[in-house]
Amino acid sequence: MYQHITVPADGQKITVNADFSLNVPDNPIVPFIEGDGTGIDISPVMIKVIDAAVAKAYGGARKISWMEIYAGEKATNVYGPDVWLPEETLAVLKDYVVSIKGPLTTPVGGGIRSLNVALRQQLDLYVCLRPVRYFTGVPSPVKEPEKTDMVIFRENSEDIYAGIEYQQGSPEAKKLMDFLVNEMGVTKIRFPATSGLGIKPVSIEGTQRLVRKAIQYAIDNDKPSVTIVHKGNIMKYTEGGFRDWAYALAQKEFGAELIDGGPWCKFKNPRTGRDIIVKDSIADAFLQQILLRPAEYSVIATLNLNGDYISDALAAQVGGIGIAPGANLSDSVAMFEATHGTAPKYAGKDYVNPGSLILSAEMMLRHMGWLDAADLVISSMQKSIASKRVTYDFARLMEGATQVSCSGFGQVMVEHM
Numbered sequence: 183m184y185q186h187i188t189v190p191a192d193g194q195k196i197t198v199n200a201d202f203s204l205n206v207p208d209n210p211i212v213p214f215i216e217g218d219g220t221g222i223d224i225s226p227v228m229i230k231v232i233d234a235a236v237a238k239a240y241g242g243a244r245k246i247s248w249m250e251i252y253a254g255e256k257a258t259n260v261y262g263p264d265v266w267l268p269e270e271t272l273a274v275l276k277d278y279v280v281s282i283k284g285p286l287t288t289p290v291g292g293g294i295r296s297l298n299v300a301l302r303q304q305l306d307l308y309v310c311l312r313p314v315r316y317f318t319g320v321p322s323p324v325k326e327p328e329k330t331d332m333v334i335f336r337e338n339s340e341d342i343y344a345g346i347e348y349q350q351g352s353p354e355a356k357k358l359m360d361f362l363v364n365e366m367g368v369t370k371i372r373f374p375a376t377s378g379l380g381i382k383p384v385s386i387e388g389t390q391r392l393v394r395k396a397i398q399y400a401i402d403n404d405k406p407s408v409t410i411v412h413k414g415n416i417m418k419y420t421e422g423g424f425r426d427w428a429y430a431l432a433q434k435e436f437g438a439e440l441i442d443g444g445p446w447c448k449f450k451n452p453r454t455g456r457d458i459i460v461k462d463s464i465a466d467a468f469l470q471q472i473l474l475r476p477a478e479y480s481v482i483a484t485l486n487l488n489g490d491y492i493s494d495a496l497a498a499q500v501g502g503i504g505i506a507p508g509a510n511l512s513d514s515v516a517m518f519e520a521t522h523g524t525a526p527k528y529a530g531k532d533y534v535n536p537g538s539l540i541l542s543a544e545m546m547l548r549h550m551g552w553l554d555a556a557d558l559v560i561s562s563m564q565k566s567i568a569s570k571r572v573t574y575d576f577a578r579l580m581e582g583a584t585q586v587s588c589s590g591f592g593q594v595m596v597e598h599m
């Protein structure tokens with residue numbers, strides 16, 4: 183049926199109901215993209231750890247049938263030069279509903295545009311969900327890392343990140359510049375003859391579907407606040423629009439009422455009766471607040487580029503991107519992936535921390551409703567870190583640690599189940 187994808191004979195598809203709930207068979211087929219760079223190291227370790235957790239939790243009654251699909255450099259090897267994101271990869275990701283991927287390389291400046299962004303855009307995975315929590319014992323650059331407990335909802339389909347750009351000197355850049363200068367009367371472009379140009383689309387629908395998910399998450403998980411992070415003082419009609427449309431949604435759909443004349447507002451969590459405050463913070467100030475007063479922030483709703491920066495910055499506070507998980511979500515399709523990239527200098531060395539991808543898979547198990555297996559991954563991660571047998575990123579800062587390899591840490595996790 184597929185050109186280069188082998189469907190496991192012994193599994194079934196996960197399907198989605200009209201209300202977006204999942205039907206998860208006991209033997210689901212889960213597609214995975216190995217990933218470029220260190221993907222070759224972390225993906226097999228993730229699979230081994232997750233298989234062990236599922237086997238332990240369900241005694242053989244449940245099992246994932248992994249199905250390799252291709253993107254990035256491996257796709258060009260399998261499908262031929264220049265085929266970075268095969269059509270059948272996209273078709274499988276849609277059809278099989280739940281998947282996981284390793285990191286994919288994006289060259290700086292020229293070359294291909296981000297395959298990660300392309301996957302999110304083409305599958306309309308409009309939420310990038312990145313929880314940031316502290317595991318006891320992880321070395322951190324801050325004094326009280328346990329106070330950092332936030333969940334980032336990053337808009338994943340719009341913003342300057344959409345990659346609508348025109349190269350300096352190209353006919354397209356010239357045409358757009360002529361339009362801006364001659365027809366729109368723009369006088370603020372300092373060097374019009376030598377500028378590259380980028381476009382930053384931010385819409386009401388794009389903002390509100392993201393913020394709706396963030397507020398619903400706060401309700402479902404009994405969180406005290408949702409903070410809208412933006413640079414709306416400077417970019418008034420994009421980032422400022424994001425803030426205004428977010429507040430409007432909180433009031434219209436969740437019944438939030440203004441606090442002291444606004445713009446902050448609050449409403450009662452319909453499940454617990456506790457207040458949920460919806461507030462906002464300008465992005466530069468927010469980046470210092472999360473270091474100085476992290477306990478004041480819980481659920482974060484932000485635009486695409488801010489969310490990219492914030493997720494790595496927050497990950498650093500709890501020990502680094504070696505342990506920061508994530509998910510890309512639409513209403514029906516979910517593709518899990520680590521926050522970090524391909525870390526090319528470590529590729530193929532069995533060296534890096536597989537924790538981010540393992541914890542992304544833990545989010546996947548939870549999404550599938552396999553809570554016992556997910557809990558086992560978390561408890562094993564806690565015990566493994568406490569045992570101080572950790573990869574280089576933790577070992578270099580942890581007193582009394584024994585450094586283990588990427589696969590070695592996977593083994594430590596399996597031993598602690």
Ligand SMILES: NC(=O)C1=CN([C@@H]2O[C@H](COP(=O)(O)OP(=O)(O)OC[C@H]3O[C@@H](n4cnc5c(N)ncnc54)[C@H](OP(=O)(O)O)[C@@H]3O)[C@@H](O)[C@H]2O)C=CC1
Nearest residue numbers: 285286287288289298503504521522523524525534535575
């Ligand atoms: N979703 C995706 O697929 C993403 C892809 N990318 C792409 O990845 C490529 C490389 O990007 P780069 O900016 O270097 O960022 P990376 O996240 O790949 O690496 C930056 C640094 O983070 C640390 N790090 C990364 N992964 C791990 C890990 N598993 N365990 C421990 N530490 C880790 C290393 O720090 P140290 O040097 O201190 O050891 C590494 O040098 C680029 O092409 C980029 O576009 C980037 C982000 C996300």
Ligand SMILES: O=C(O)CCC(=O)C(=O)O
Nearest residue numbers: 287288296298299490521
């Ligand atoms: O697509 C890329 O190469 C980088 C993406 C990224 O940094 C992210 O989504 O966090």
Ligand SMILES: [Mg+2]
Nearest residue numbers: 490491494521
């Ligand atoms: Mg990033």
